Amino acid sequence: MSDQPQKRRRRAAGGADEAEQTIPVVDASTEETALTAADEYPVEPETPIEVVNIDNDLRRTSQTRIDSLLSALETEIRALPPSEDERESAIAEVIHLIRESLTRWPKKAIEMAVTTLKANINSDYLDADFWKGIGLVLRYQLDANADMVKRRWRGDYAVDEFGLDYELLDLAKPLLLFMYRKYWRVEAIGLENVPDSGRALLVCNHSGVLPWDGAMVGAALNFEHEAGRVLRNLHLSWFSSLPFISPLLSRLGQVQALPANAEALLERDELVGVFPEGLKGVGKLFKDRYRLARFGRGGFVKVAVKTGAPIIPVSIIGGEEIHPHLHNAKSVAKLLGFPYFPITPTFPWLGPLGLIPLPTKWTIVFGEPIETEQYGSKGAEDPLLISQLTEQVRTTIQNTLLDHLKDRSNIFV
Amino acid sequence: MERRTVLITGAAGRWGRRLARQLAKFPIVRVIGLDITPPERPIDGVEYIQADLRNPLLVELLRTEKVEGILHMVFTSGLSGGRGLLSPEDAFQTNVMGTMEVLAAANAADVKQVVIKSTTMVYGAHVDNPLYLHENAPLRGTDGKPLLRHRYEIERFIADFRRNHAMNIAVLRFPGIVGASGASSTMRYLGQPTPPTLLGFDPLMQIVHEADVIGSLLHALVAEANGVFNVAADGVMPLSQMIRRVGRQPLPIFHPLAYAAGRFGFVRHNRLANQIMPFELDYLRFPWVADTTAMRGELNYEPRHTAEEALDAFRSSLRLKSYSDLLPKRKAYDGIQAFLNRRRQEDEA
Structure with a gap:
């Protein structure tokens, strides 16, 4: 871990040839290789078309990075010695759960969370460090959310040319x-x-x-x-x-x-x-x-x-x-100015519940x-x-x- | 070298004054300022003529002075300015008939280039507007306030005029103008403590920095542009975001109520109501964003400020509004500092 900043600097210095590399296959045997693999920013070959979708590209790049982090974690969990009540499906479920709950976090927080999880995978959950790490991540997320509200209040955000936020x-x-x-x-x-x-x-x-x-x-x-x-x-x-x-x-x-x-x-x-x-x-x-x-x-x-x-x-x-659309109540639609007014088995009989x-x-x-x-x-x-x-x-x-x-x-x- | 003469109509007005100041910096250009009122602070190097625009001697003036370009900046709201209140009829005479006569005179006197400032509001705000309106989109902003009607009439006249005359006419359409000066209807609207918006509507909006208004008008004059061009800053954003960016919070109003209020004559013609809501309500409800590909392409003008920069400049000026008495001193201090720095550099060199 200690030589991470050094590595980053080296990469920044000799960027051109490294840019060609894609994510190496993650090796579960040592933690060192897994981390290095995850730390790589995969750079896609430049095409004139992609210049337009800068936002998209940024997202994609960080998404691949997080995906590689997650798959590194997955291999680690799988490499754990199976205890008596752990089965293959249980592991899959845990990984799925982690992935699902992580998607709505900011990218930076996901990175921290996964690193914390990885570092503590073999340790006891009673370990103080584990909870400290979790607390750190939670606080980071709270900060990020508060920051987002503040920024939006100030109007400091961006929509794209067609209004997508x-x-x-x-x-x-x-x-x-x-x-x-x-x-x-x-x-x-x-x-x-x-x-x-x-x-x-x-x-x-x-x-x-x-x-x-x-x-x-x-x-x-x-x-x-x-x-x-x-x-x-x-x-x-x-x-x-x-x-x-x-x-x-x-x-x-x-x-x-x-x-x-x-x-x-x-x-x-x-x-x-x-x-x-x-x-x-x-x-x-x-x-x-x-x-x-x-x-x-x-x-x-x-x-x-x-x-x-x-x-x-x-x-x-x-x-x-x-929504099984049984009948179109045209007169009601006309009255409300809607293009159509559907009668389904549940709507309008159940009110808003009929919208399910x-x-x-x-x-x-x-x-x-x-x-x-x-x-x-x-x-x-x-x-x-x-x-x-x-x-x-x-x-x-x-x-x-x-x-x-x-x-x-x-x-x- | 022979100097080239440019006539600025409405030279005492907000835009005429700034254009004159910029143009007077070029030694090759001779600037004549025409206005019905004398300028508050005359600019060095500008010759002022105090006269009405609709004047049979205008052709004579253009011919004898060998005017090559006209920046036609006369457009009165009939309310503001030094000349007091104008009746709607007088305002129409000045805005529409005045433009017609300037164009006719310019053509008769073989003027090479006329530049006219217009607004993207002439497209009108409609629910079926495409998100980016090209210059050839139909002009549907006719049912708006009377001033918009004037712009529309002028644009229609110019389109007709083009068909029969070869003179270069550049019409630049600008969206809301924002910058540090605080003097435009958009800025007065955005600068209120809580600018009213329509509840549940938040259209994408477009603005332009005032420096780019001046810059593009001068560019059109120099580049001898011919045609209609939308000129706007990069970066569209929702109306609410714009309001928040200048440090205000929007006040959403239930739209049927707002429209109902607007139908009453005493609200429509009320000075205060017009200050609070200088636009037709549709402009806060539907998009009227203009496409700027022709600005970059044919006109070849690159705006110097983005929408964010324009709004930030306006916000800073709002924050310093109550210290306006201290600002000249501050400016003078900076001036002396710059002068001394220059001296020091000269001494070293």
């Missing part, structure tokens, strides 16, 4: 994580089809009365994709006119669905999620579940062709049953990207090409939905 997104993560892992037990297939960097347009089927599907696709990309990418969903213009909802969506990285906004986002190499079924999709009746509605006027394809962004068809299975979705089992399939670069920006003016591509995307999603429905025995399992 990463600090707020971090606060929303525990809920998303719970819904993603525990409530809907989402299984994400084909995440490798989403690029690690650069632009892409994700086209998804829409349903479920409340737009939970967009949040879950975003969660899949943030929690499970290797690059931990942030998805910018395009939402109905109607939401932008609603108090509280409009700023909340904006701070969480959602953007109003306008062609100009989609274009600007893709030009800045973001991942953009669209739901071309729009209102017809989210307000779909239960009897029409998994039958795709009309895909707007193909505006999303036009934007993709214009910006040369690949289109990734995304099929969401399970989302269409969370059913815990169905979800599968999200990310399809193979459809490249649009070869058509050039002129292709956006070709109505035949646009309608063909629209139909291709729509058919891909519909077929994937059918393929997965075929094998599904129960919507809850």
Whole structure:
């Protein structure tokens, strides 16, 4: 431990050749190697595209660093001599628990916590040092939280060009994580089809009365994709006119669905999620579940062709049953100024409790990207090409939905 | 070398005065200041002409003085300034008709370049605005306060004028102007103890530093820019963050109440109410952020200050507001210090 600062200095001095290194495989045999491995900042090769996503990159780098710290800890726990009541599953659970509870901490605190845990893994829990360490970490977290409140009170924080506030997104993560892992037990297939960097347009089927599907696709990309990418969903213009909802969506990285906004986002190499079924999709009746509605006027394809962004068809299975939409009370909707007013088995009968979705089992399939670069920006003016591509995307999603429905025995399992 | 002549209209006003001061520093430029009121503190090297803008002799003046560029800075709110209260009709005459006549005269006198200051408010704040409004976006800020209507009329006239005349006209659209001087509607709004906002709405906002207003106007003059350009500082932020950054806390008001109050004539035309809320409420509810790619590209202007820097400068000036009597002394002290330092350096050299 004592030669750590020295090492850091050496690395800083000869940065160029070290930058090429990736994280070495963690060796559990000695603590020294594990620490060194964890201490490396993996530097990704520079591409012009990544310059735009500085925020994203910073996050990604520190995330990989924490991941390597955690895996080092994991190997250590596994290397412990098993006591009588410890089984493999118990260890897995402990590690999972540590990972889960650490995600909502500031990065610096995670680092300290993991180091403390690692140092004390063999020691008695009655050891004073152990509790001192825990106390230190807790105090650090309290300080960090108090500091955050103070900073926000002074207006000393940053949102990105489209209003995304990463600090707020971090606060929303525990809920998303719970819904993603525990409530809907989402299984994400084909995440490798989403690029690690650069632009892409994700086209998804829409349903479920409340737009939970967009949040879950975003969660899949943030929690499970290797690059931990942030998805910018395009939402109905109607939401932008609603108090509280409009700023909340904006701070969480959602953007109003306008062609100009989609274009600007893709030009800045973001991942953009669209739901071309729009209102017809989210307000779909239960009897029409998994039958795709009309895909707007193909505006999303036009934007993709214009910006040369690949289109990734995304099929969401399970989302269409969370609120069985039995009847649309149009007159009530008109009275309230809502686009639709759903009657479900629980809403409006149970009041706010009726807003609790059913815990169905979800599968999200990310399809193979459809490249649009070869058509050039002129292709956006070709109505035949646009309608063909629209139909291709729509058919891909519909077929994937059918393929997965075929094998599904129960919507809850 | 022959000196080049630049005419600044509204030279006694807030922006005209500052532009004149900057331009007068260049020995190659001859600055003529035109205003209906005499300047409070005349600037060295600037020739002042006290005259009305709408004047048949304007063409003669431009021709005989061989004016090459005009910085048209006349825009009166009808309320403030030394010339007292103007009727809405007089304000319209000065703002809209005045601009028309300046452009016509400039064209007749073969002036090369006209630069006009406008605002991104002309786009209007609407729920279906894209987050970044390009210069060719439709101008929908028409139902606003009368002054905004004037800006809109001017912009429409210039767009028409361009079609038939080859003269270079640069129109720069600025968002809210923030800096250390404290004199703009945005700064008066942000500087209140609790600036009112609309409950549940927090649109992304954009501002520009006053130094960049001056800088870009002069840049457009020198670079002979032609066209409409949005000029704004880098860094958009939610309205509430802006307010907090200048050390104030927002006071959210339930929006139907605010709109209802605004419908009453006695509130709408009340001087105090207009001071508290200088904007149409929609501008605190929906986005009206302008795209600045053309500013960097075609206009080739790089703003010197970010939005954060502008707000921080304003906050510092707010903190020192009650010590304004001590500031000249402080400034004089710095001046002497700088002078002595320069002397010392000269002696050493």
